[in-house]
Amino acid sequence: xxxxxxxxxxxxxxxxxxxxxxxxxxxxxxxxxxxxxxxxxxxxxxxxxxxxxxxxxxxxxxxxxxxxxxxxxxxxxxxxxxxxxxxxxxxxxxxxxxxxxxxxxxxxxxxxxxxxxxxxxxxxxxxxxxxxxxxxxxxxxxxxxxxxxxxxxxxxxxxxxxxxxxxxxxxxxxxxxxxxxxxxxxxxxxxxxxxxxxxxxxxxxxxxxxxxxxxxxxxxxxxxxxxxxxxxxxxxxxxxxxxxxxxxxxxxxxxxxx
Amino acid sequence: xxxxxxxxxxxxxxxxxxxxxxxxxxxxxxxxxxxxxxxxxxxxxxxxxxxxxxxxxxxxxxxxxxxxxxxxxxxxxxxxxxxxxxxxxxxxxxxxxxxxxxxxxxxxxxxxxxxxxxxxxxxxxxxxxxxxxxxxxxxxxxxxxxxxxxxxxxxxxxxxxxxxxxxxxxxxxxxxxxxxxxxxxxxxxxxxxxxxxxxxxxxxxxxxxxxxxxxxxxxxxxxxxxxxxxxxxxxxxxxxxxxxxxxxxxxxxxxxxxxxxxxxxxxxxxxxxxxxxxxxxxxxxxxxxxxxxxxxxxxxxxxxxxxxxxxxxxxxxxxxxxxxxxxxxxxxxxxxxxxxxxxxxxxxxxxxxxxxxxxxxxxxxxxxxxxxxxxxxxxxxxxxxxxxxxxxxxxxxxxxxxxxxxxxxxxxxxxxxxxxxxxxxxxxxxxxxxxxxxxxxxxxxxxxxxxxxxxxxxxxxxxxxxxxxxxxxxxxxxxxxxxxxxxxxxxxxxxxxxxxxxxxxxxxxxxxxxxx
Numbered sequence: 209x210x211x212x213x214x215x216x217x218x219x220x221x222x223x224x225x226x227x228x229x230x231x232x233x234x235x236x237x238x239x240x241x242x243x244x245x246x247x248x249x250x251x252x253x254x255x256x257x258x259x260x261x262x263x264x265x266x267x268x269x270x271x272x273x274x275x276x277x278x279x280x281x282x283x284x285x286x287x288x289x290x291x292x293x294x295x296x297x298x299x300x301x302x303x304x305x306x307x308x309x310x311x312x313x314x315x316x317x318x319x320x321x322x323x324x325x326x327x328x329x330x331x332x333x334x335x336x337x338x339x340x341x342x343x344x345x346x347x348x349x350x351x352x353x354x355x356x357x358x359x360x361x362x363x364x365x366x367x368x369x370x371x372x373x374x375x376x377x378x379x380x381x382x383x384x385x386x387x388x389x390x391x392x393x394x395x396x397x398x399x400x401x402x403x404x405x406x407x408x409x410x411x412x413x414x415x416x417x418x419x420x421x422x423x424x425x426x427x428x429x430x431x432x433x434x435x436x437x438x439x440x441x442x443x444x445x446x447x448x449x450x451x452x453x454x455x456x457x458x459x460x461x462x463x464x465x466x
Numbered sequence: 467x468x469x470x471x472x473x474x475x476x477x478x479x480x481x482x483x484x485x486x487x488x489x490x491x492x493x494x495x496x497x498x499x500x501x502x503x504x505x506x507x508x509x510x511x512x513x514x515x516x517x518x519x520x521x522x523x524x525x526x527x528x529x530x531x532x533x534x535x536x537x538x539x540x541x542x543x544x545x546x547x548x549x550x551x552x553x554x555x556x557x558x559x560x561x562x563x564x565x566x567x568x569x570x571x572x573x574x575x576x577x578x579x580x581x582x583x584x585x586x587x588x589x590x591x592x593x594x595x596x597x598x599x600x601x602x603x604x605x606x607x608x609x610x611x612x613x614x615x616x617x618x619x620x621x622x623x624x625x626x627x628x629x630x631x632x633x634x635x636x637x638x639x640x641x642x643x644x645x646x647x648x649x650x651x652x653x654x655x656x657x658x659x660x661x662x663x664x665x666x667x668x669x670x671x672x673x674x675x676x677x678x679x680x681x682x683x684x685x686x687x688x689x690x691x692x693x694x695x696x697x698x699x700x701x702x703x704x705x706x707x708x709x710x711x712x713x714x715x716x717x718x719x720x721x722x723x724x725x726x727x728x729x730x731x732x733x734x735x736x737x738x739x740x741x742x743x744x745x746x747x748x749x750x751x752x753x754x755x756x757x758x759x760x761x762x763x764x765x766x767x768x769x770x771x772x773x774x775x776x777x778x779x780x781x782x783x784x785x786x787x788x789x790x791x792x793x794x795x796x797x798x799x800x801x802x803x804x805x806x807x808x809x810x811x812x813x814x815x816x817x818x819x820x821x822x823x824x825x826x827x828x829x830x831x832x833x834x835x836x837x838x839x840x841x842x843x844x845x846x847x848x849x850x851x852x853x854x855x856x857x858x859x860x861x862x863x864x865x866x867x868x869x870x871x872x873x874x875x876x877x878x879x880x881x882x883x884x885x886x887x888x889x890x891x892x893x894x895x896x897x898x899x900x901x902x903x904x905x906x907x908x909x910x911x912x913x914x915x916x917x918x919x920x921x922x923x924x925x926x927x928x929x930x931x932x933x934x935x936x937x938x939x940x941x942x943x944x945x946x947x948x949x950x951x952x953x954x955x956x957x958x959x960x961x962x963x964x965x966x967x968x969x970x971x972x973x974x975x976x977x978x979x980x981x982x
Contacts, residue, residue, distance in 0.1 A: 428734050429727075430739075431736070437742065444746050
């Protein structure tokens with residue numbers, strides 16, 4: 209029992225040592241801070257503080273002629289607003305084990321003059337929506353790239369809260385199965401999901417066949433039937449144009465709809 | 467012993483709850499009976515007019531009676547629950563029917579204030595407009611299609627006419643030559659942007675010409691969709707063939723391609739995607755002649771390209787191939803690749819489903835056959851009879867079957883109207899159209915009305931002719947399949963008629979078969 213007392217006293221002492229004074233964001237700081245945040249309409253909702261940390265972007269649903277895509281993030285300053293434009297700096301962080309986006313190949317480098325000019329908090333402002341320009345490189349047809357970037361200090365800003373000074377974009381030109389392409393949709397309307405099928409559906413109809421579109425056409429039996437008819441006709445056309453070599457998906461199965 | 471006392475105490479305590487008051491009804495007097503006289507089962511009235519009902523109400527019990535009249539709509543789709551509006555609280559109903567043109571339920575609730583007993587009495591109010599009752603004639607004038615309406619305020623015989631009601635109400639005529647009419651009481655038009663069945667069903671009339679189509683709300687004659695609006699993309703070729711329905715869906719052929727609308731589930735009343743002939747999307751070109759049965763789920767179409775019959779379903783985007791019947795007696799003509807051209811096909815009876823067709827051989831055009839069809843897609847049976855060139859029907863045109871009546875087919879040869887008995891091949895001249903007139907169509911329609919609709923019952927073989935820029939449609943009654951010597955009445959107007967149809971608030975989708 210006596211030993212227990214000593215152990216307890218030692219633990220209490222250790223607890224006092226485990227405390228660390230945080231780096232305070234003081235009103236007296238002379239340099240402003242900057243950090244990411246949710247969309248402005250969610251700014252005052254604590255539960256949304258970490259929204260948009262990660263954005264997933266599919267380039268596959270874009271028209272084939274479109275070679276760039278833009279993803280936006282909201283960024284906020286802390287401290288006094290300025291009567292001058294204030295640039296801030298972003299820097300890519302390599303993600304261990306990820307297919308890291310390559311500047312100039314998969315995205316426009318943050319130092320590219322065309323892009324860097326957007327990384328500015330305008331005079332009198334404390335918020336900006338910053339664009340990340342994604343490039344539709346052919347390698348994205350077979351890979352999913354990750355772009356993680358941080359705010360780094362410069363003459364205008366110090367990074368803000370540690371948890372809010374980074375953002376990540378995961379993007380690919382590969383298609384992914386919409387949530388609405390569910391078991392019922394597989395059985396009744398679209399059949400087994402495959403990227404080849406999905407891409408054909410997009411190219412033959414000009415529609416994205418994403419969740420919003422699938423929900424829309426499901427409201428009207430005939431509307432859904434109309435689009436499915438178009439896809440089936442496109443598959444037939446392809447197969448007729450390629451005798452003996454019908455359209456197959458990425459795992460070698462024939463592309464068919466029920 | 468002490469234990470026994472305890473048990474006895476428990477039983478005594480619980481026994482308190484075991485008593486139940488007898489609430490049985492031991493009153494043996496007669497039940498109250500409230501009866502109403504002078505309230506019809508159906509009332510036909512034009513929208514905006516006054517309806518007066520002063521029923522005799524009696525009860526076998528003493529007490530002051532209290533009245534409530536209410537009205538709510540019928541012919542609604544889906545899960546929409548109609549709301550009853552109270553329109554009067556007096557015994558005598560004196561009510562301006564300011565309701566849309568359709569059927570409504572009129573409810574009278576009579577309550578004995580003394581006993582609290584109440585009873586409901588129902589009637590149907592068929593609210594009409596000037597467009598909701600009469601003979602409609604689809605006709606061609608100068609390669610344009612329009613509608614004439616013959617008004618029938620008292621009985622099936624018209625007393626006046628309104629010309630070109632389609633163009634008067636819509637400011638345009640349809641391009642092309644008139645073909646056929648089809649009425650639906652349950653067409654699911656998109657209503658206020660809401661998909662049916664959330665919206666109400668619309669009593670609608672389809673007009674088909676060989677270059678356009680239109681569907682109008684029969685209560686207003688206003689167009690709901692033109693031919694472009696009937697499909698999700700304007701058809702590249704506007705060439706309607708037919709429109710009709712089976713028990714599950716509407717079907718429309720345009721440019722030889724089949725489209726459908728389901729009766730079930732949400733829809734905007736627009737026809738869905740073109741049906742494909744197999745997963746290879748082989749070319750096909752459906753004839754306008756078809757077999758659609760109101761009691762069946764397997765409509766039958768004939769592909770002129772492959773000389774093959776196909777069935778279809780709204781559930782599938784593919785045409786369904788049919789299989790020849792092999793059980794004795796087997797089919798006498800294959801339903802697939804039979805090298806025939808379809809000169810005519812129509813519905814004879816809905817139950818059992820039978821049709822009659824006239825074929826012409828593609829290789830030997832002089833070879834014509836008359837066929838009786840049992841259109842079971844799994845055992846398709848065609849019993850044929852080779853026509854002799856001396857048979858009148860061999861050179862016939864304007865064919866018309868007697869639907870669910872005598873086993874006869876009518877047709878014209880020149881200005882003569884003939885019948886042929888399908889059982890014994892006997893042909894008989896029925897009528898000779900006056901010189902100068904050209905037969906444009908023959909069609910058999912009938913309708914059996916009851917109660918207030920009884921004066922509108924009819925069973926006519928209609929013979930349409932044109933002469934110059936005028937038309938006549940002679941409405942013949944028949945006896946044992948033979949036409950009366952003179953028509954019951956004649957519809958006359960300008961243009962060339964293609965079809966005539968009687969529409970009233972009691973006519974529904976299946977009042978007439980979907981057939982040429």
